[in-house]
Each structure stands twice: as structure tokens, then as C-alpha cells.
Amino acid sequence: xxxxxxxxxxxxxxxxxxxxxxxxxxxxxxxxxxxxxxxxxxxxxxxxxxxxxxxxxxxxxxxxxxxxxxxxxxxxxxxxxxxxxxxxxxxxxxxxxxxxxxxxxxxxxxxxxxxxxxxxxxxxxxxxxxxxxxxxxxxxxxxxxxxxxxxxxxxxxxxxxxxxxxxxxxxxxxxxxxxxxxxxxxxxxxxxxxxxxxxxxxxxxxxxxxxxxxxxxxxxxxxxxxxxxxxxxxxxxxxxxxxxxxxxxxxxxxxxxxxxxxxxxxxxxxxxxxxxxxxxxxxxxxxxxxxxxxxxxxxxxxxxxxxxxxxxxxxxxx
Amino acid sequence: xxxxxxxxxxxxxxxxxxxxxxxxxxxxxxxxxxxxxxxxxxxxxxxxxxxxxxxxxxxxxxxxxxxxxxxxxxxxxxxxxxxxxxxxxxxxxxxxxxxxxxxxxxxxxxxxxxxxxxxxxxxxxxxxxxxxxxxxxxxxxxxxxxxxxxxxxxxxxxxxxxxxxxxxxxxxxxxxxxxxxxxxxxxxxxxxxxxxxxxxxxxxxxxxxxxxxxxxxxxxxxxxxxxxxxxxxxxxxxxxxxxxxxxxxxxxxxxxxxxxxxxxxxxxx
Numbered sequence: 333x334x335x336x337x338x339x340x341x342x343x344x345x346x347x348x349x350x351x352x353x354x355x356x357x358x359x360x361x362x363x364x365x366x367x368x369x370x371x372x373x374x375x376x377x378x379x380x381x382x383x384x385x386x387x388x389x390x391x392x393x394x395x396x397x398x399x400x401x402x403x404x405x406x407x408x409x410x411x412x413x414x415x416x417x418x419x420x421x422x423x424x425x426x427x428x429x430x431x432x433x434x435x436x437x438x439x440x441x442x443x444x445x446x447x448x449x450x451x452x453x454x455x456x457x458x459x460x461x462x463x464x465x466x467x468x469x470x471x472x473x474x475x476x477x478x479x480x481x482x483x484x485x486x487x488x489x490x491x492x493x494x495x496x497x498x499x500x501x502x503x504x505x506x507x508x509x510x511x512x513x514x515x516x517x518x519x520x521x522x523x524x525x526x527x528x529x530x531x532x533x534x535x536x537x538x539x540x541x542x543x544x545x546x547x548x549x550x551x552x553x554x555x556x557x558x559x560x561x562x563x564x565x566x567x568x569x570x571x572x573x574x575x576x577x578x579x580x581x582x583x584x585x586x587x588x589x590x591x592x593x594x595x596x597x598x599x600x601x602x603x604x605x606x607x608x609x610x611x612x613x614x615x616x617x618x619x620x621x622x623x624x625x626x627x628x629x630x631x632x633x634x635x636x637x638x639x640x641x642x643x644x645x646x647x648x649x650x
Numbered sequence: 651x652x653x654x655x656x657x658x659x660x661x662x663x664x665x666x667x668x669x670x671x672x673x674x675x676x677x678x679x680x681x682x683x684x685x686x687x688x689x690x691x692x693x694x695x696x697x698x699x700x701x702x703x704x705x706x707x708x709x710x711x712x713x714x715x716x717x718x719x720x721x722x723x724x725x726x727x728x729x730x731x732x733x734x735x736x737x738x739x740x741x742x743x744x745x746x747x748x749x750x751x752x753x754x755x756x757x758x759x760x761x762x763x764x765x766x767x768x769x770x771x772x773x774x775x776x777x778x779x780x781x782x783x784x785x786x787x788x789x790x791x792x793x794x795x796x797x798x799x800x801x802x803x804x805x806x807x808x809x810x811x812x813x814x815x816x817x818x819x820x821x822x823x824x825x826x827x828x829x830x831x832x833x834x835x836x837x838x839x840x841x842x843x844x845x846x847x848x849x850x851x852x853x854x855x856x857x858x859x860x861x862x863x864x865x866x867x868x869x870x871x872x873x874x875x876x877x878x879x880x881x882x883x884x885x886x887x888x889x890x891x892x893x894x895x896x897x898x899x900x901x902x903x904x905x906x907x908x909x910x911x912x913x914x915x916x917x918x919x
Contacts, residue, residue, distance in 0.1 A: 391753045392752070392753060393749055393752055393753060393911055394911070413755055414755075416753055416754055416755040417755045419753060420753075421749075421750065421753040423746055423749065423750070425745070425746050426746070427745060427746030427747050427749065427750040429667070429747060430741075430745070431670070431671045431674045431675070432667070432670060432671075436670070440663070440667060443659075443663040444660065444663060444751070444754055444756045445754070445755075446656065446659065488750075492754070
């Protein structure tokens with residue numbers, strides 16, 4: 333054991349049994365989470381899955397109806413004030429002050445974090461440079477692009493050097509280039525040892541950034557693990573066949589008895605364990621009399637895992 | 651740093667932010683705080699004043715209509731400041747700024763203290779400018795120095811009460827447009843249903859009862875008495891009592907709404 337490792341990994345977030353209902357709508361149905369310090373943890377799920385509600389509870393904005401949680405070792409209910417000193421939140425709608433310039437926005441956050449004047453100025457200058465906002469520093473966010481606004485929002489969050497950052501859908505609505513920039517920024521934060529709880533609807537984003545992922549559907553965690561662990565849960569690659577009509581599919585299903593069907597679409601999936609060999613075998617067994625509209629080869633990705641665990645196959649893309 | 655110094659520091663920060671906002675929105679604010687009341691003053695004095703003045707009888711105490719009118723225009727000036735305040739608060743609420751502050755270790759009341767403090771300043775600045783314009787147009791108050799202090803005090807108390815009410819309205823309405831709309835009864839309806847332009851005695855029975863007993867009338871009557879050099883008597887205390895009651899209820903309402911934040915208005919999960 334050397335000196336660098338003598339502080340043992342601690343828990344940044346620990347939650348058990350979080351529940352939240354609005355009227356009769358159950359938004360969170362018993363959420364358990366454990367996030368280690370320095371980890372990037374992604375909550376992945378479609379709109380309405382409960383991602384933002386979890387962030388709002390853990391960032392002290394709303395109380396949970398049931399359950400308990402600690403954030404950086406502090407109790408969410410009893411020590412909310414102390415929790416607020418160590419967290420930073422960047423929501424999915426850029427909460428910047430549109431009448432203040434970019435620089436004034438940062439200085440305002442510095443004041444509200446009670447930083448001394450010299451540190452405030454130094455930190456604002458540093459963040460403007462780091463987030464490529466120097467040229468826009470004296471302009472109001474009305475003139476900013478969507479990506480610039482998000483960067484300013486995140487820079488405002490970082491003024492207080494939070495140890496745990498909540499990023500609620502940080503790239504939703506951004507163009508691909510801005511998304512890449514945001515990812516780069518997030519990776520840099522991670523290298524500084526900050527813990528990040530990220531929510532996203534993009535499987536690619538979670539795969540790219542997160543150490544661990546919890547897949548969320550209808551207020552429940554339906555799968556959790558590293559991206560690799562989650563992908564391993566899928567049986568493997570498959571061939572996806574699309575048919576013109578139900579009769580053709582029935583015929584094909586009889587020929588390919590190991591296939592699984594998707595009743596929403598005229599689709600069959602056939603395991604593809606041996607690449608080209610399997611593909612040739614499938615085509616041979618189908619013969620000439622089954623009309624296949626379309627054929628695609630799938631290697632498992634988080635999409636497959638997500639749709640497998642949620643059963644939402646009908647929403648599948650491509 | 652003690653909690654009290656932090657509270658003072660946070661409130662000063664938010665006050666400074668609102669001052670900056672006001673400077674950047676100056677042209678808009680001048681319209682609501684000065685142009686609208688001055689136009690009302692001109693319309694009522696020059697266009698309608700001849701007829702209304704003749705009908706005033708004893709209520710005018712022998713003075714021209716403008717002397718009767720100006721105290722009413724002054725409370726309209728104050729009430730005209732409600733819209734901008736509710737809009738600014740609503741922009742903070744719906745734009746996520748309030749939620750952002752609620753995740754930070756910022757003194758709870760600071761955001762609203764900043765809004766309300768600057769709102770009162772804006773309203774009183776409007777009152778000062780409109781009073782100056784009224785003097786140029788022939789308004790001749792007969793108030794003593796002491797009366798003037800009382801006028802400023804009541805105007806400040808009324809501004810304070812309406813600023814808290816506007817802040818509460820800005821927090822509970824779900825959009826900026828809704829926030830603006832919610833203040834229209836304050837800035838347009840209630841002044842007409844009071845002694846702002848004509849004595850309440852001239853109104854139909856049902857309206858007369860409401861007009862005679864609502865806070866705007868108490869405030870206008872007390873200002874009118876003070877500015878005409880007549881004894882304000884109990885109307886000043888009644889006005890101050892109304893202001894205190896409105897301020898207290900609005901303050902509690904606003905605090906509760908702030909604590910809730912956007913709470914149940916789930917925009918997306």
C-alpha cells in the first residue's frame with residue numbers, strides 16, 4: 333500500500349428505497365443506488381423513466397416520499413445545507429441569467445459560493461478559458477449557441493468546486509460537435525477526481541462516459557452494471573429478418589426454429605454465433621420461397637440490453 | 651462567518667443582480683413606471699378632468715381636479731411596478747434559476763429579498779418622477795414637511811406590500827406571461843374600483859361598498875389628505891394596517907412557494 337491509496341474508496345451516493353408519486357402516478361418505485369467517489373454513474377432511460385426525479389431528490393430540490401439517502405456521507409434530510417455545499421447541479425435547461433454576461437454569471441455564482449474576490453476573478457477567468465468562452469465573456473447568453481449555453485451552465489456549477497456533480501441530460505438537443513465537446517469536458521472533470529451522476533437517454537453517451545450504468549424504466553432500475561457487464565447479458569449477435577407479411581414470417585419461423593419473434597413488427601431474430609457461416613446457414617434454410625424484405629446483422633450494444641430488459645422492442649431503431 | 655452575515659451578503663448579492671437587471675431593462679421599466687402613469691395623468695386631467703372636476707363637488711375641497719387626481723396616479727405608479735416584478739421573479743422560477751439557487755448553500759430568503767428590495771426602489775423612483783411631472787403640470791400640494799414624510803412612508807409601505815404580492819404571484823404562476831397577467835387586476839382593475847379617479851360615493855351601491863373598503867382606497871385617501879394639507883386621521887393608520895397585512899400574507903405565501911420551487915411542476919422526468 334502506498335500513500336496514494338491509503339484513503340479507501342468512499343461512497344458518494346447511497347440511496348435505498350426511494351419512492352416518489354405525483355397523485356396516482358408512481359414516478360419512482362423503490363430506487364437503490366450506490367455510487368463510489370470518483371465514479372461516473374449514468375442513469376439511462378427514456379423520457380418519463382424517473383431520471384430527473386432522482387436527480388431532483390438527491391440534489392435536495394424535492395423530498396422523496398419514502399426511502400433514505402446520503403450524499404458524500406451526509407444525510408439528505410437532516411443535513412441538506414451541508415449537502416448543498418459539496419454538490420453542483422447542471423440541469424437539462426440551461427439555468428443561466430440571460431440579462432447578465434457570461435462572465436457576470438460566473439462571478440455571481442462565485443459570490444453565492446462566498447468565494448473571496450480574488451479567487452472569484454481567477455476562477456471565472458480560468459473557466460472561461462477552459463470552456464472556450466473567452467470571446468463571449470462580455471456578451472449575454474442571448475447571443476450564445478445551445479452548446480455555449482450548456483458550457484456556461486456547467487462552468488457556473490464548477491465555480492464552487494463541487495465534489496459531486498449532477499448532469500441532467502447534458503447533451504440533449506445539442507448538435508454532434510457540441511456533444512463531443514461536452515463529452516471531452518466531462519472526461520476532464522473525471523480525471524480531476526470529481527464524482528458524476530449523469531442522466532441520459534442516449535445509450536451511446538452512457539457507454540462512452542460511464543463507469544457504471546443503471547437502466548431505468550417506469551421508476552425502477554431494470555439493470556445495473558458496467559457497460560461491458562450489461563452487454564454480456566445479451567445472448568450475442570443476431571441476424572434480424574424483416575418480412576413483408578405474416579405468412580412469410582410463419583414459414584420462416586418453422587424453418588428457423590431457434591429464432592425469436594417480435595410481434596410488433598414482422599421480424600425474426602436468429603442467433604448469429606458464427607458470423608458468415610451462420611448467415612449462410614440461415615439463407616440456405618430459408619430457401620427461395622420465403623420473401624425476406626430486409627436483413628441486418630446485429631452485434632449487441634446497450635440498445636439491445638435496454639430493449640431486452642424493458643421489453644420495449646417496438647421502439648427499436650433501424 | 652455567521653449565518654446573519656451570510657444572509658446579509660447573499661441578499662446584497664441578489665440585490666446587486668436585480669439592480670443590474672433593472673439597468674439593462676431600463677427602457678421597458680421607464681414605460682411601466684413613468685410613461686403609463688403620466689399618460690393616465692394627462693388623459694384624466696386634460697381630457698376627462700373638466701367634466702369630472704365639475705362633478706366632484708365637496709370632494710375637491712375647492713381645488714382643481716389635478717390635486718384630487720395625483721394621489722391616485724401615484725398609487726397607479728406603484729401598482730404599475732407589480733408587472734415587472736412578477737415577470738422577473740417568474741423568469742427566475744421558470745428559467746431554472748430558483749432551482750439552481752436551491753441546490754446551493756445560499757440563504758433561503760436572499761433571492762426574494764433582492765427582488766423585493768429593488769422592486770420597492772423602482773416603484774419609489776417612479777413615484778418621484780411622476781410627482782415631479784405632476785408639479786410641472788400644475789399639481790399644487792399643500793403638504794407640510796411632516797406630511798411629506800408621511801406620504802413617503804405610506805408610499806414605501808404600499809410599495810413593499812405590493813412587491814411581496816408580485817413576488818408571490820411570480821412564483822406561483824407557471825409562465826412569464828401568466829405572471830404578467832396575474833398582476834393586471836392590481837395595476838388596472840383595483841385602482842378603478844377605488845377612490846383613485848372619483849370619490850366612491852358616486853359609484854353604484856354594490857361597487858361602492860367594495861371600493862370604500864378595499865386597500866387601494868385607504869391608501870389613496872390617506873395620501874390625498876396628506877397632500878392637500880388636511881388631517882389624514884385614521885385613514886393613514888388604516889392604510890398602513892392594510893400594507894402590513896398584505897405584506898405579511900404575501901411574504902408567507904412567497905416563502906412557501908420558494909421552498910417548493912418548481913417542485914411538482916415536473917417538466918420532464
